[in-house]
Amino acid sequence: MASVSDFNSPHNITWCPGCGDFGILVALKGAFAKLGLSPHNVVVVSGIGCGGKIPHFIRTYGFEGIHGRALPAATGIHLANHELTVVAIGGDGDGCGIGLGHFMHAMRRNLDITYIIQDNEIYGLTVGQASPTTKKGVITKSTPHGTPEDPINPPLVALAAGATFVARGFSGDIPHLTDLIAKGIAHRGVAFIDVFQPCVTWRKDLPYELYQKKIYKLEEVGHDPSDWQAAVKRAIETERWPIGIFYQVQKPIYTDQIPFIKDKPLVKHDISNIDISKYLEEFM
Amino acid sequence: MPMSQVNKVNCKIGGPAGSGVATMGALFAKCLQQCGLYVVGTNDYPSLIKGGHNTYKIRAAPFPITAIVGQYDLLLALDKLTVQLHASELSEGGAIIYDSNKIKDAAAIAARSDIHLVGMPLTQMAAAAGGEIMFNSVALGAAMGLMQMDFDIIRTMMQKIWARKGQKVVDANIAAALAGHQASKSALQQQFKVKIEFIKRPKTVFMNGNEASVAGAIKAGCKFVAEYPMSPSSSILHLMAGHEWDYGIIVKQTEDEIAAANMICGAAFAGVRAMTATSGGGFSLMVEALGLMGISETPCVIFESQRCGPSTGLPTYTEQADLQFVLHASQGEFPRVVIAPGDPLECFVEAINAFNIAEMVQTPVIVLLDKFLSETSLTLENLQSIPVKIIRGKLQSDEEMQKASSFKRYQFTPDGISPRCIPGQQNGLHVCSSYEHDETGYTSEAPDMRVAMINKRAKKLEAIPQELIAPSFHGAGENEADVLAVCWGSTKMPMLEALKLLAEEGKKVRAMHIRYASPFPSKAVAGALSSFKKSIIFEGNSEAQMRSLIFEKTGHFIQKAYLRYDGRPFKPEEIASAIKREFYG
Numbered sequence: 001m002a003s004v005s006d007f008n009s010p011h012n013i014t015w016c017p018g019c020g021d022f023g024i025l026v027a028l029k030g031a032f033a034k035l036g037l038s039p040h041n042v043v044v045v046s047g048i049g050c051g052g053k054i055p056h057f058i059r060t061y062g063f064e065g066i067h068g069r070a071l072p073a074a075t076g077i078h079l080a081n082h083e084l085t086v087v088a089i090g091g092d093g094d095g096c097g098i099g100l101g102h103f104m105h106a107m108r109r110n111l112d113i114t115y116i117i118q119d120n121e122i123y124g125l126t127v128g129q130a131s132p133t134t135k136k137g138v139i140t141k142s143t144p145h146g147t148p149e150d151p152i153n154p155p156l157v158a159l160a161a162g163a164t165f166v167a168r169g170f171s172g173d174i175p176h177l178t179d180l181i182a183k184g185i186a187h188r189g190v191a192f193i194d195v196f197q198p199c200v201t202w203r204k205d206l207p208y209e210l211y212q213k214k215i216y217k218l219e220e221v222g223h224d225p226s227d228w229q230a231a232v233k234r235a236i237e238t239e240r241w242p243i244g245i246f247y248q249v250q251k252p253i254y255t256d257q258i259p260f261i262k263d264k265p266l267v268k269h270d271i272s273n274i275d276i277s278k279y280l281e282e283f284m
Numbered sequence: 285m286p287m288s289q290v291n292k293v294n295c296k297i298g299g300p301a302g303s304g305v306a307t308m309g310a311l312f313a314k315c316l317q318q319c320g321l322y323v324v325g326t327n328d329y330p331s332l333i334k335g336g337h338n339t340y341k342i343r344a345a346p347f348p349i350t351a352i353v354g355q356y357d358l359l360l361a362l363d364k365l366t367v368q369l370h371a372s373e374l375s376e377g378g379a380i381i382y383d384s385n386k387i388k389d390a391a392a393i394a395a396r397s398d399i400h401l402v403g404m405p406l407t408q409m410a411a412a413a414g415g416e417i418m419f420n421s422v423a424l425g426a427a428m429g430l431m432q433m434d435f436d437i438i439r440t441m442m443q444k445i446w447a448r449k450g451q452k453v454v455d456a457n458i459a460a461a462l463a464g465h466q467a468s469k470s471a472l473q474q475q476f477k478v479k480i481e482f483i484k485r486p487k488t489v490f491m492n493g494n495e496a497s498v499a500g501a502i503k504a505g506c507k508f509v510a511e512y513p514m515s516p517s518s519s520i521l522h523l524m525a526g527h528e529w530d531y532g533i534i535v536k537q538t539e540d541e542i543a544a545a546n547m548i549c550g551a552a553f554a555g556v557r558a559m560t561a562t563s564g565g566g567f568s569l570m571v572e573a574l575g576l577m578g579i580s581e582t583p584c585v586i587f588e589s590q591r592c593g594p595s596t597g598l599p600t601y602t603e604q605a606d607l608q609f610v611l612h613a614s615q616g617e618f619p620r621v622v623i624a625p626g627d628p629l630e631c632f633v634e635a636i637n638a639f640n641i642a643e644m645v646q647t648p649v650i651v652l653l654d655k656f657l658s659e660t661s662l663t664l665e666n667l668q669s670i671p672v673k674i675i676r677g678k679l680q681s682d683e684e685m686q687k688a689s690s691f692k693r694y695q696f697t698p699d700g701i702s703p704r705c706i707p708g709q710q711n712g713l714h715v716c717s718s719y720e721h722d723e724t725g726y727t728s729e730a731p732d733m734r735v736a737m738i739n740k741r742a743k744k745l746e747a748i749p750q751e752l753i754a755p756s757f758h759g760a761g762e763n764e765a766d767v768l769a770v771c772w773g774s775t776k777m778p779m780l781e782a783l784k785l786l787a788e789e790g791k792k793v794r795a796m797h798i799r800y801a802s803p804f805p806s807k808a809v810a811g812a813l814s815s816f817k818k819s820i821i822f823e824g825n826s827e828a829q830m831r832s833l834i835f836e837k838t839g840h841f842i843q844k845a846y847l848r849y850d851g852r853p854f855k856p857e858e859i860a861s862a863i864k865r866e867f868y869g
Binding site: 063273 | 487488489490491495498499502503504505507508510527529530531532534536538539540542543544545546547548549550551552553554555556557558572573575576667668674706707708709710711712713714715716717718719725726727
């Protein structure tokens with residue numbers, strides 16, 4: 001069985017020292033090991049951005065696609081071979097800006113994949129513009145007079161779109177995040193995890209300490225994750241920031257509806273000599 | 285009285301959208317094909333659901349044909365407008381079938397003394413058979429009766445096509461058609477000039493470009509289709525979805541074309557043959573993913589059925605104006621294959637080639653159709669006898685990967701094509717990346733690696749055999765012809781008929797049809813052009829885009845270009861007269 005070190009990539013990590021992505025990376029590897037997954041049966045799919053580099057920093061199959069499109073690519077990979085473990089991951093700009101449409105559609109499809117948003121409320125790699133999750137009034141390079149809009153609330157979007165597992169973690173609490181990611185992957189259906197992730201370079205006003213002060217754990221306050229309305233109430237809290245599982249429900253997954261992949265995934269189907277006579281018959 | 289005409293007929297059906305023009309047209313065409321004839325069927329309609337004016341045009345002959353030539357012998361007018369617009373297109377001795385209760389002044393509107401006005405109370409007859417809506421079935425029965433076609437043919441065909449609608453619907457339509465068939469016997473004083481006689485021939489299929497493309501894609505082992513609806517490509521989505529369970533193909537209607545292109549890229553990376561289909565507008569949205577397929581060397585197939593652009597343009601009309609767009613779409617440089625089949629048979633063959641080439645050279649393949657080709661049906665013979673090989677290129681088997689050590693997904697090789705493995709296989713971990721990368725797939729911005737990777741990818745197209753991409757030649761032989769007429773894509777269909785018209789007049793014209801725009805068959809095209817003093821190109825765009833490509837690739841500039849960009853396909857007569865005007869003055 002694979003251990004955490006089996007998921008270590010040989011490459012140098014190019015994130016800023018102290019970046020919240022490190023915590024997410026460690027938790028992701030820990031979750032894979034905890035679930036006993038083999039690196040060759042896992043695909044980590046990302047878009048573009050600081051966090052988008054993560055497939056290179058973890059030893060699994062990877063797909064670093066284009067900005068905002070991690071989820072469609074992950075969907076294609078999953079449907080081609082639903083025996084793989086597919087984890088899509090991307091920043092708040094990737095998932096809530098350019099890729100928001102795909103985010104909602106992937107949630108409503110209840111594909112058996114996991115989607116993690118590295119949510120640092122800023123565009124990092126493009127050197128510090130407001131993101132869709134940047135709170136109103138925050139001054140960034142692109143909003144010198146303060147962000148004029150209210151932010152997107154990723155867990156609320158996931159709940160609205162019909163996700164069957166909605167959670168939030170904190171990159172500064174690796175054991176808790178590891179457990180959340182493992183539960184998300186183990187969840188039969190789509191799992192969404194928003195991860196608070198400090199950007200130490202562009203959001204010095206959002207340091208680890210602030211997160212530590214504001215957050216609390218849902219599992220410690222008796223939250224019932226089967227209660228969708230309670231989940232929504234928790235998701236819209238602003239004074240304190242809940243982490244843990246907001247909502248989890250079991251529903252049939254997308255691939256349950258596809259009878260011909262019950263026995264073997266699509267990729268294992270023989271294509272060497274397909275008989276098209278039935279199709280042609282319609283045109284005779 | 286005009287000479288009787290056996291087994292050759294041109295028909296037009298006209299009516300408002302929603303009156304079953306296309307359904308009846310296809311049914312009529314299939315009935316003619318059942319008689320052992322070769323048939324062409326094509327439609328024309330505006331972008332709306334109800335109303336407007338739709339037509340379906342049919343030509344049948346006892347020999348292979350590719351386009352409609354000449355006047356119409358029979359007009360099925362499902363409304364008054366059809367009589368107004370098309371009566372003048374009828375040949376001498378032709379006939380109009382119309383509803384005599386609804387169009388009282390047909391003679392005045394048609395203003396032709398040399399044609400038959402076959403008025404029948406179509407709607408009333410349909411009502412008697414079970415419902416007014418079947419007035420088109422009455423008209424169809426009458427048309428077939430006029431041509432002395434055996435009623436069993438239409439009975440069998442209605443049974444087959446509408447079985448899924450329930451026996452009640454089938455029986456009612458058969459009754460309606462029978463009423464028309466019987467009434468037609470007393471409709472004319474003398475025999476109608478066209479007679480269809482049954483010829484016994486092996487079974488053929490009647491398919492348009494989209495239907496044949498789907499046949500090819502299924503045969504090629506396409507297992508994943510992601511598509512967002514867009515005319516004129518949507519029927520590909522419908523056909524694939526309709527056969528999803530029969531052939532084990534996952535068909536995903538996506539939230540947009542961006543998702544479709546990225547999904548097929550993911551599915552292809554994971555090892556299945558994957559495709560999408562769209563038109564120019566949707567392709568515009570796919571362009572960023574096209575670059576991803578290129579740099580990550582992921583084999584994907586995109587069917588792009590052109591319609592009039594830019595933007596919404598003329599959504600239901602045809603054009604060949606996306607050639608330079610699909611050749612150059614995306615930032616940066618990477619190899620791509622662009623195939624423009626010329627008729628439904630080539631759609632079938634090239635769809636299979638597209639999937640093979642995509643995996644052979646690990647790059648995106650675009651199959652460029654257009655509305656005219658997507659929705660023009662021809663009789664196709666012996667599709668099943670075409671030899672098909674599934675070529676998966678350097679895709680590694682599980683056994684090979686079990687033995688692999690230090691596997692490099694983007695390994696430099698003499699032909700630029702690297703071994704490819706898929707997730708789930710051992711010893712092959714790598715990142716399929718939109719970033720420039722080294723041989724392992726890891727991001728690299730080193731200048732020498734960048735150059736090496738650009739060169740590696742560019743080299744790959746050389747692996748495609750020249751004989752596969754060669755243009756096809758038609759008409760007069762190379763040594764006897766006076767003129768070389770060049771065309772590409774769907775213009776092949778009217779061109780082949782134009783060659784027949786020219787040959788009948790003793791004009792020796794040779795046609796060159798270019799199918800592959802990339803890789804371009806430079807040598808073959810240059811060779812053909814250099815052996816002709818007189819040449820002309822026919823294209824469905826205003827900028828002569830293929831002429832530019834030929835000039836770019838061969839240095840030959842074709843002086844004369846006949847361009848059509850009014851949304852309508854070329855007519856054979858128009859091509860023939862353009863050639864005569866230019867060269868036989």
